[in-house]
Each structure stands twice: as C-alpha cells, then as structure tokens.
Amino acid sequence: MGGRLDGKVAFITGAARGQGRAHAVRLAREGADILALDLAGPLPGVPYDSATPDELQETAALVEAQGRKVLTQQGDVRDLDGLREFVARGVEAFGRLDVVVANAGICIPATWDETTPQVFQDTIDINVTGVWNTIMAAAPHMVAAGNGGSIVLTSSYAGKKMQPFMIHYTTSKHALVGMTRGFAAELGPHRIRVNSVHPGGVATPMGSGDMITAIEHTNASNPKLAAMGTPFIDPGYAEADQIADAVAFLVSDEASFITAEHLSIDGGAQYF
Numbered sequence: 001m002g003g004r005l006d007g008k009v010a011f012i013t014g015a016a017r018g019q020g021r022a023h024a025v026r027l028a029r030e031g032a033d034i035l036a037l038d039l040a041g042p043l044p045g046v047p048y049d050s051a052t053p054d055e056l057q058e059t060a061a062l063v064e065a066q067g068r069k070v071l072t073q074q075g076d077v078r079d080l081d082g083l084r085e086f087v088a089r090g091v092e093a094f095g096r097l098d099v100v101v102a103n104a105g106i107c108i109p110a111t112w113d114e115t116t117p118q119v120f121q122d123t124i125d126i127n128v129t130g131v132w133n134t135i136m137a138a139a140p141h142m143v144a145a146g147n148g149g150s151i152v153l154t155s156s157y158a159g160k161k162m163q164p165f166m167i168h169y170t171t172s173k174h175a176l177v178g179m180t181r182g183f184a185a186e187l188g189p190h191r192i193r194v195n196s197v198h199p200g201g202v203a204t205p206m207g208s209g210d211m212i213t214a215i216e217h218t219n220a221s222n223p224k225l226a227a228m229g230t231p232f233i234d235p236g237y238a239e240a241d242q243i244a245d246a247v248a249f250l251v252s253d254e255a256s257f258i259t260a261e262h263l264s265i266d267g268g269a270q271y272f
Contacts (some may be wrong), residue, residue, distance in 0.1 A: 231267025
C-alpha cells in the first residue's frame, strides 16, 4: 500500500546502504521526499567494509526511481553543526520535515577485556551522541512547522536484551531506549511521536569484510553465550526491507497514537 507519506519529507542517517537505504526507498515508495546522509567513508575500528560515496549515490538513484526527490550529503553524525546545516538546506529545498530515522551506527565485536577506551568512545560517540545530534538538528524544524511528525531511533536486540561480546554496543543501544522515552515525553505536546526499533540479525553489508571472523573469535571465548539471540523462526535473520516495513508503519498515520514504544523485529530472539 503506497501513498501513506504523500507530500512529506524524511531525514535518514546511515542511508548509503543496508537498513538506511531500505528505509529511504520504502519511505519514498510511500510518497516521501528524502534527505539522505551517510559518512560514506572509513568508519572507526569496524571489521566490516565501510560505505562509499557511490553507494550513497545509488541510494539516491533508487529513491528517484520511486518518483521522489532526494538530497544527499556525506556527513558525520558526530558533527552537530554539519547536521544542522544539511537539515536546514533540506527544509529550504523541500519546504518541510516530517519524519526522522536516526539509523546510523557502528558495531565492533570485542570481548570485555579486548574493548579499548577508543572502541568504547567511538561506539558511544556514533551510536548515542550521533542519534542525539540527529534529533537536535531536526526536531526544531518540526516543532516550528507545527505539523507534528514522527522520529524513529534504530536501537537493536541488544537494546532490550543483550548482545554477547559487545558491552560497548549493548550499552549504546540501551541508551537509545531512554532517549526514545525522554524525547517522546517532551516532544509529545508538539504532536511529534518518538519510537525505537530493535532489529536482531539483519542481512546487510555490516556482515562483510572480517565481521564474521571477528564474531567467531569472540564466540570462542565463551561458546555458551554464542547461542544468545537465536530467533524462533527461520531464517535466522531479517532482510533490511523487513525492518523498513516496521519503520514505514511507525511513521505513518496508522501509528498515530503510538509513541515511546520499543518495537522488536528479531524473530522472537531470546537469551538462550
């Protein structure tokens, strides 16, 4: 069903590929014009391949193929001033802002005693401060316009439960649960809803490069924990489009009385 976001504008971070690209294309299919931001360059410390400028441009082409307008920017969610400049430029170009999907994040497998201060800091800077920056750059435009709106934060299975061998990542994704509730409370009077989504394993380029090797290494430190997060249904992972389906619902009028909610999209994954 298309057209749920006709005439609206969505700002998406981490949009070059994976879940971010899926959100951009799906929301465009629903009628939204898109502001697409991605670092599209080397990420700190990650074992998987980083996104590229070409991938960001491919996202733009896929949005345009849906008949919608798109504005792209290579940008870092750690740079609040840069985010503010891009969002302001997007609002000037498209006339409004209705939806925010704070999706950008990193994931670095490491046991507790292999986690360096730099790994912990980079994870918090991008996964927590970067999300706060995203909302702080966007929400003032939504409040000023008086049209209400919807914000979705990409948390994780690890934000409700626990991702073994990633204390830094688990910490960052739990922080987004509190951030969701806090912003939902304070933005509620402006008819701006704030929710989080909690994917389990998703088939994206985050599994590329040396990611699998890194996970196998950490699993070997305590094999009992490796079974954590096993879903109830097959296959044992989601496609990015399935996460985008949930986001499209949450930002639509069909979810108009849903806020401060934390939606699991993990196939029922449990601790063991």
